[in-house]
Amino acid sequence: MPKVQETTLEINLKSLEHNYNYLTSKTSENTKFLAVVKAFGYGSDPSRIALKLQDLNADYFAVAYVQEGITLRDAGVTKPILVLHPQPTNFKTIIERCLEPSIYSFKVLKAFIAEAEKEKQQQYPIHIKFNTGLNRLGFNENDSKEIIDTLKKTNAVKVKSIFSHMAASEDLNEKEFTLSQIQSFKNIISVFENNLGYSVLKHMCNTSGILNYPEAHFDMVRSGIGLYGFGNSAEQNKNLKPIASLKSVISQIHHINKGESLGYNRGFVAKNLVKTATIPVGHADGIGRQYGKGKGFVTINNQRAYILGNVCMDMIMVDVTTIDCEEGDEVIVFDNTYTAEALASSASTISYEILTAISQRIKRTFID
Structure with missing residues (x-):
């Protein structure tokens, strides 16, 4: 798949078919x-x-x-x-x-x-x-x-x-x-x-x-x-394929000096020089405030970037101090490798919650 240019939920109908076939294989013909x-x-x-x-x-x-x-x-x-x-x-x-x-x-x-x-x-x-x-x-x-x-x-x-x-x-x-x-x-x-x-x-x-x-x-x-794509256990998850991938992009990169704050209510204050990336997805899109302040994360160039400060309505800011990245780079919120279940567990919740919370304003694309 080409890299996304905006926040997008990719829905893989081939994976849906795989999951359906796996589940029906566990039942009798009748x-x-x-x-x-x-x-x-x-x-x-x-x-x-x-x-x-x-x-x-x-x-x-x-x-x-x-x-x-x-x-x-x-x-x-x-x-x-x-x-x-x-x-x-x-x-x-x-x-x-x-x-x-x-x-x-x-x-x-x-x-x-x-x-x-x-x-x-x-x-x-x-x-x-x-x-x-x-x-x-x-x-x-x-x-x-x-x-x-x-x-x-x-x-x-x-x-x-x-x-x-x-x-x-x-x-x-x-x-x-x-x-x-x-x-x-x-x-x-x-x-x-x-x-x-x-x-x-x-x-x-x-x-x-x-x-x-x-x-x-x-x-x-x-x-x-x-x-x-989720079987409620690590063992069963191996047999299923998550059908949804939520991806976004880096809108802007900032350098936050020691003592400077970031976001609403100064939810993060830098103890050292920090490089941050702002991403256009927020609690209005299903990434709740419980993921803020270092609990939740996204993946950029195969590295975890943790959310800094409070989640905003339309944006999150993440720590990319040690990540080689640029404005416009793709961001994975979750996919079939960096799963919704892993993200959800970071905030002590379950995959059901984050999946069903994804806003209808987010663009959907389909793979079939």
């Missing part, structure tokens, strides 16, 4: 694959990601909110789209745009049935979310029979799947807890299969679940972060 493309495709581009995965025969897509599903439909995504956290105010839109809601409480279940009946729907697909230990969203295990009784009173909706979410599938120290979640979900499956009157899809594995708990793949698996 196991469906749901691709999670919420949060702007984990900070990349949801439409391009989803269309590529649709071409690769992904079976399902998931988004967090209704507007994300509308974006995919407008882009030409025709596969089923599960909305993981819908609100009743959007139920009419869900039906109009052929989206499929996650139903996680009796209030939401009754509200969606009412909207489906109002819109004269027959067997509209819904997904029943169960809480097996994450304690975030979902029905409890002992709600199963009441859910089924409610569903049997209407023809307006039909359950497409029941699902749950693992809380700590990446942490093998929590294996006992994860196995208890799997058993709880199996109990729920048993009640549904014995009382609902028709079969439904079952799924609970996220990326780490796919890799660590093959016995819990059931009928479908879900992957978010794995598709984007």
Whole structure:
């Protein structure tokens, strides 16, 4: 790739294909694959990601909110789209745009049935979310029979799947807890299969679940972060390729004398002569203030350059005292070698956060 001339997020769709193929290789031939493309495709581009995965025969897509599903439909995504956290105010839109809601409480279940009946729907697909230990969203295990009784009173909706979410599938120290979640979900499956009157899809594995708990793949698996190149462990990261590279350029070089300060609130004061580079990316672009004052870094000519002072809205300043560089040189914020995970760990956070925070104002380019 030619070197960038401005701050750019490069998205490698070939790497996305590699990750998809690796993850699907871990499942059986009959196991469906749901691709999670919420949060702007984990900070990349949801439409391009989803269309590529649709071409690769992904079976399902998931988004967090209704507007994300509308974006995919407008882009030409025709596969089923599960909305993981819908609100009743959007139920009419869900039906109009052929989206499929996650139903996680009796209030939401009754509200969606009412909207489906109002819109004269027959067997509209819904997904029943169960809480097996994450304690975030979902029905409890002992709600199963009441859910089924409610569903049997209407023809307006039909359950497409029941699902749950693992809380700590990446942490093998929590294996006992994860196995208890799997058993709880199996109990729920048993009640549904014995009382609902028709079969439904079952799924609970996220990326780490796919890799660590093959016995819990059931009928479908879900992957978010794995598709984007991270497997939640150093060992699994070797098998995946980060799809996003955030690059920028050196706008200006300064020489800061001993005792002089740099940036807002004099966040850095030089103890000796320091050479700095100013780079056009800041907290409005997803590089939060937690990366300032020597915690975060970028890479210039294969050397780490640590952020000095406070991160500005549109700029960071980095220490290039020992780096041979010039104005206009390329800067790597993260890529498949100097990863987002490494940068995130410098500020005690995770790759998910920095990836999903990348501003929509940053130019996107694609490799396919």
